[in-house]
Amino acid sequence: MFLFNYRYRLKCIFKDKQLMFWTFLFPILLATLFNLAFSNLSSADNFLKVNVAVVQNQELDQNPSFIQAIDGADDLFIVKYTTQADADALLKDNQIDGYIVFDSDLNLVVNQSGLNQTIIREFLDDFVQSSATIVTVISQNPAALNNGMLTGISSRTEYLTAVSASHSNPDPIVNYFYALIAMTCLYGGFLGVKEVVAIQADLSAVGARINLAPTNKLTVFISSMLAATTIQLLELLILLTFLTGVLGISFGDQLGYIALTCMVGSLTGVTFGACLGSIIKKGEGLKIGILIGSTMTMSFLAGMMSADMKYIVMTKAPILGYLNPANLITDSFYALYYYNTHTQFFTDILLLCGFIIAFSSITYFVLRRQKYASL
Amino acid sequence: MVINVKNLVKRYGDLIALDHFNLEVQEGEILGLLGPNGSGKTTAINCILSLLKYDKGTIEIYDQPMSPDAYDIKRNIGVVMQNVAVFNELTVYENIDYFCGLYVSDKQTRKKLVAEAIDFVGLNDFKKFYPKKLSGGLLRRLNIACGIAHRPKLIILDEPTVAVDPQSRNNILEGILELNRQGATIIYTSHYMEEVEQICSRIAIMDKGKIIAMGTNEDLKKMIKSGEHISLELLNPENLDLTEIQALSHIISAELTDHQLVVKSSRGKNNLIAILDHLKDQNIAIGKIYSEPPTLNDVFLEITGKELRD
Numbered sequence: 304m305f306l307f308n309y310r311y312r313l314k315c316i317f318k319d320k321q322l323m324f325w326t327f328l329f330p331i332l333l334a335t336l337f338n339l340a341f342s343n344l345s346s347a348d349n350f351l352k353v354n355v356a357v358v359q360n361q362e363l364d365q366n367p368s369f370i371q372a373i374d375g376a377d378d379l380f381i382v383k384y385t386t387q388a389d390a391d392a393l394l395k396d397n398q399i400d401g402y403i404v405f406d407s408d409l410n411l412v413v414n415q416s417g418l419n420q421t422i423i424r425e426f427l428d429d430f431v432q433s434s435a436t437i438v439t440v441i442s443q444n445p446a447a448l449n450n451g452m453l454t455g456i457s458s459r460t461e462y463l464t465a466v467s468a469s470h471s472n473p474d475p476i477v478n479y480f481y482a483l484i485a486m487t488c489l490y491g492g493f494l495g496v497k498e499v500v501a502i503q504a505d506l507s508a509v510g511a512r513i514n515l516a517p518t519n520k521l522t523v524f525i526s527s528m529l530a531a532t533t534i535q536l537l538e539l540l541i542l543l544t545f546l547t548g549v550l551g552i553s554f555g556d557q558l559g560y561i562a563l564t565c566m567v568g569s570l571t572g573v574t575f576g577a578c579l580g581s582i583i584k585k586g587e588g589l590k591i592g593i594l595i596g597s598t599m600t601m602s603f604l605a606g607m608m609s610a611d612m613k614y615i616v617m618t619k620a621p622i623l624g625y626l627n628p629a630n631l632i633t634d635s636f637y638a639l640y641y642y643n644t645h646t647q648f649f650t651d652i653l654l655l656c657g658f659i660i661a662f663s664s665i666t667y668f669v670l671r672r673q674k675y676a677s678l
Numbered sequence: 679m680v681i682n683v684k685n686l687v688k689r690y691g692d693l694i695a696l697d698h699f700n701l702e703v704q705e706g707e708i709l710g711l712l713g714p715n716g717s718g719k720t721t722a723i724n725c726i727l728s729l730l731k732y733d734k735g736t737i738e739i740y741d742q743p744m745s746p747d748a749y750d751i752k753r754n755i756g757v758v759m760q761n762v763a764v765f766n767e768l769t770v771y772e773n774i775d776y777f778c779g780l781y782v783s784d785k786q787t788r789k790k791l792v793a794e795a796i797d798f799v800g801l802n803d804f805k806k807f808y809p810k811k812l813s814g815g816l817l818r819r820l821n822i823a824c825g826i827a828h829r830p831k832l833i834i835l836d837e838p839t840v841a842v843d844p845q846s847r848n849n850i851l852e853g854i855l856e857l858n859r860q861g862a863t864i865i866y867t868s869h870y871m872e873e874v875e876q877i878c879s880r881i882a883i884m885d886k887g888k889i890i891a892m893g894t895n896e897d898l899k900k901m902i903k904s905g906e907h908i909s910l911e912l913l914n915p916e917n918l919d920l921t922e923i924q925a926l927s928h929i930i931s932a933e934l935t936d937h938q939l940v941v942k943s944s945r946g947k948n949n950l951i952a953i954l955d956h957l958k959d960q961n962i963a964i965g966k967i968y969s970e971p972p973t974l975n976d977v978f979l980e981i982t983g984k985e986l987r988d
Contacts, residue, residue, distance in 0.1 A: 304783065311768070311776050318767035501765075504729050508763035512824070515727055515757050516780035517749035674731040674746055677690060678724055 304518055305526045312498065312530035322493055327538045330487040331545055337483065338550045341476045353419040354399040356383045356390040362405035369405070372430055379422065403427065475610050478637060480552045482607035485632035487542055488568030489598040494531035495576025496590050499666065502527060505584070505675045524670060528573060535569040555640045560648065564639070567655045568632040574662035575628065581669040601629035631655050679741065680705050680832055680863045681726060686735030688721055688887070695721045696732065697887040703865060708858050710878030711867040712974060714984075718887035719867040720760060723836050727757060739832070753781060756830030756862075760837045762821045764809050771796065771805040774823050781828035795827035798853065815846025822850065826857065833857060834865045839873060851877050871974040881974070885982050895974070902980040903930060904972045905945040908953060911965035912937050918962055926952055937965070 316322060357363065357373065373382055383399065390402035394414055401413035401423050409427055413420045502523055504511040513523060543565070546552040554561055576594060583590050604627050606613030613633070616624050624630045631651045638647040681703035688696040696718050703709050711719045724730040726737055728746045737744045739751045764773045774792045782788045796802055799819040809817060818838060826833055835854065839847045855877055858864050868874050874881055875895050883891040883898070891898055905928065912918060915937050923932040923939070928946035932939065943949040950969055957964060979985060 304780075307779050307783070311772070311779075314772070315765055315767040508759055508761040509765060511729060511759060512757070512763040512777060513780065514729060514746070515752065515755070516777070517752040518780050675729060676731055678730060 305522055308523050309526040309530050312501075312527045313533065315501075316494060316497065316530060316534050319497070322497060326487070326490045326493050326535065327541070330483060330490070330538075330542050333486075334480065334483055334542065334546055334550060337479050341479065352381045353379060353422050354383070355380050355423055356385050356393055356399045356402035358387050358390050358402060358404045359384050360387075360405060362407075366405060368434070369409075369430060373403075373426070376426060379426065477552060477640065478606050478610050478613065478633065480546055480550075481633040481636040481640075482602055482605045482613075482629065484539070484542065484546075484636065485568065485605055485629040486598060486602040486607060487539060488535075488565070488572040488632050489575060489601060489629055491531065491535035491569050491572025492576025492579065492594045492598065493591065494535055495528070495573040495578070496580035496587070496594060497576075498524070498527040498531050498573075499577045499580035499670070500587055500590075503581070503670070505678050506580070506587075511678065520670065528577060531573045532569050535573055536565060539565045539569060553640065554636060557639050560639050560645070561636070563652065564632065564635045564648075567652055567659070568635075570659050571628050571632070571655050571662070574659050574666065577666045578662040581666045598629070601627050605630040605633045625654060628655060628658050631658075679703070680739065681865070682736075682738040682741075683722075683726060684736045686722070686725055686732055686737065688718075688725055688730065688732040695887050696725065696735075699735070699887060700889065701726075701882065703863060705863050706858070706861070707879045708854070708864040708866060708877055710874035710881040711865060711884060712869065712871060712874045712881055712978075713867075713884030714869055714978075717869075717884040719869075719884055720836055721887070722884070723757075723834055723865070723867060727755070727834070753828075754831040756826045756828065756833045758822050758825035758833070758835040758838045760840065762809075762817050764817075764820055764824060766809050769806050769808055770801050770812070770820055770823075773809070773820060774827050777824040778827035791827050791829060794829075795823040798826075798856075799823040800849065815842050815849075818842050818846060818850060822853065826862075830862065832863045832865075834867075836867050837869070838866075839868070839870065847873070871978075875974060883974070883978055883981070885978070890981050891977060898974060898977045899972050902972060902977050903944045904976045904980060905943045905949065906972065907968075907970045907976075908941045908943065908950055909966075909968040909970075910939045910941070910953070910957070911967075912939055912957070913963035913965050915939070915962070917960055918957075919960070922960075923953065923956065926956060928952075 355373075357370075363370065373380060383393070385393070385402075387404065390399070390404075390412070393399045394402060394412065400417070400419035401411055403423070404410045404412060409431055411420075411424055411427055413423075500506045500510065502510050502513050502520065504514040514520065543554070543561070547554060579594055579597075580590050583593060602608075604612060604616050604623065607629075613624075613630065616627075616630070624634075631654050635648055635651040635655075638645070638651065642648070679702060681701060683699060683701040686696050686699040686701075687694070688699075699718070699722055701722070711722065713719050721730065725732045725735075726739070726744065728737075728744050728748070739748075740754065742748060742751055744751060765776070768776060771792065774795050775788065778788050778792055778795070782791060796805060799822055801816065801819055801823065804812060804816060809820065812820060822835075822838060825835075833854075838854075839850055842850065851873060854864060854866065858877075866874065866878060878895070880894055881892070881898060882889045891901060893901070912934075915934060918934060918939070920932055920934055923929065923941065928944045928949050930942040930944055932941045934940075941953060950967075954964070954967075975985060
């Protein structure tokens with residue numbers, strides 16, 4: 304009976320086009336849209352070098368230290384050495400952000416103010432300051448030229464060192480995709496609702512027919528839930544393959560833990576739907592409406608629409624974060640990707656297991672009833 | 679005895695859906711449960727099947743107390759629900775196979791039973807069709823096949839012909855008679871008195887959660903005073919004195935509407951002849967004459983004071 308029902312439930316779920324759209328195609332569509340929206344966002348974070356021209360003249364030739372300094376700042380500037388006339392033309396055509404002219408002083412010519420112009424000015428100020436310091440030191444203590452005191456003037460010491468918590472570089476974009484996976488897991492609730500409706504006599508005509516048969520209802524229920532979880536896992540597997548293979552989203556390399564997260568997340572979603580389906584006695588439309596509403600709220604709080612929301616919840620009301628299955632699933636992936644230890648990951652997984660037990664228990668207490676007060 | 683229900687009481691708050699309902703069903707009969715909508719037919723069936731909780735009473739099927747986990751009893755029962763109960767995602771064949779599979783685990787036996795059920799309801803050409811592609815009549819036939827594929831000894835059909843075209847209705851009724859001929863005991867609920875009269879060997883009339891009359895079709899009609907309904911089309915009704923018709927012996931009532939005279943008579947011989955003789959004496963010409971025996975509606979009307987179809 305178990306396998307017989309399992310096979311037919313798989314068939315029923317696979318052939319439910321509406322259900323397959325929401326639980327399978329919709330997350331893939333959403334992931335594609337996320338990818339399109341975020342591809343420009345991450346490139347906008349990259350620093351673009353400042354185009355600057357330096358006018359070649361006699362004064363410049365007499366200051367090789369400046370040429371050395373500006374050429375050394377190749378991570379800041381793209382430098383062109385040119386004539387005054389060409390520099391004017393380049394500036395007019397906006398091909399450079401400004402040009403530097405050496406005469407009696409160090410001059411910067413720009414045609415507008417902005418970040419790039421400020422960067423050039425800061426560089427020149429720094430150079431002028433360092434040069435003045437060196438001149439002062441040499442004039443007061445010529446011996447300093449030989450004992451290495453001057454090397455320290457232009458050097459900068461970093462007293463803080465950045466240490467990565469994991470092998471992965473922090474990327475705020477991936478959190479959106481993790482929240483999307485969490486939403487997909489909770490969309491397993493659609494399957495849970497369908498399975499409960501299908502076996503409850505007071506919820507559907509087929510449920511009444513199943514209740515009339517000489518079969519153990521718990522067996523039918525467990526095999527139905529297993530079928531729902533199987534399909535949910537398959538859908539998640541395809542989504543993960545799409546995210547990693549097509550969209551290039553990274554999940555780290557801990558495949559076993561990723562599989563565990565998917566399994567626990569799917570079970571959370573399916574049992575959540577079953578619980579909703581069993582306790583709400585009104586029509587299937589209302590159940591689905593509540594399911595979508597609650598799932599979207601949980602995903603929103605987990606940072607699916609705005610990464611800041613997750614931060615706000617965890618700082619202002621952390622308890623809400625721990626009571627939100629979508630947040631726990633998102634956190635599990637995040638912990639696997641960023642942290643070298645598994646403490647946070649297992650905390651999340653254990654809390655999700657708690658939800659699964661709670662949802663399943665409520666469902667069982669409602670379903671164990673063998674006779675109905677009304678149909 | 680197949681079913682023995684004693685003093686069944688079912689309440690929905692203040693509403694009494696079944697009021698000390700009693701029912702006995704004998705092996706091999708087709709028992710019709712007839713009553714208007716809301717009379718308690720479906721509630722009674724759902725209680726008998728242990729789907730619904732009830733407040734009081736006992737239910738025995740095949741001399742065993744009925745309960746949700748009385749699997750040995752359930753194995754022998756087939757139910758055709760009022761609402762079509764099939765999976766839209768499964769084909770005709772798969773639906774029948776699934777519901778038969780809840781009763782019969784052996785694959786080969788089930789295959790044979792499913793084929794027989796499909797043949798029985800005439801859905802051979804629609805085996806691979808999905809329910810949404812079937813007409814209302816074919817869908818009802820699928821619903822029946824799902825309920826009877828496992829060859830139950832007791833079949834309960836709850837208004838299986840609702841919203842079905844006349845041709846499909848006749849097919850369904852023929853099928854029920856055939857199932858009975860093959861040995862099944864049948865309980866058939868309906869609010870269509872013609873159907874119940876046509877196929878049931880015994881009829882229980884229900885109203886307000888109680889059986890108010892029970893017996894064969896003939897027994898029930900003998901319970902009432904009404905004998906026949908006589909309708910006459912009068913060509914010159916202006917000459918008619920209605921009180922004289924009403925004064926004739928065995929006449930219960932006489933009403934004249936336009937040219938139509940409707941007379942209800944009690945049982946008695948030559949009622950029609952007496953009326954015709956009277957009209958002839960009054961020089962009233964007659965166009966058409968219809969005479970109908972009493973119906974179950976008359977039985978219901980006389981017992982409850984209201985129409986069966988109200």
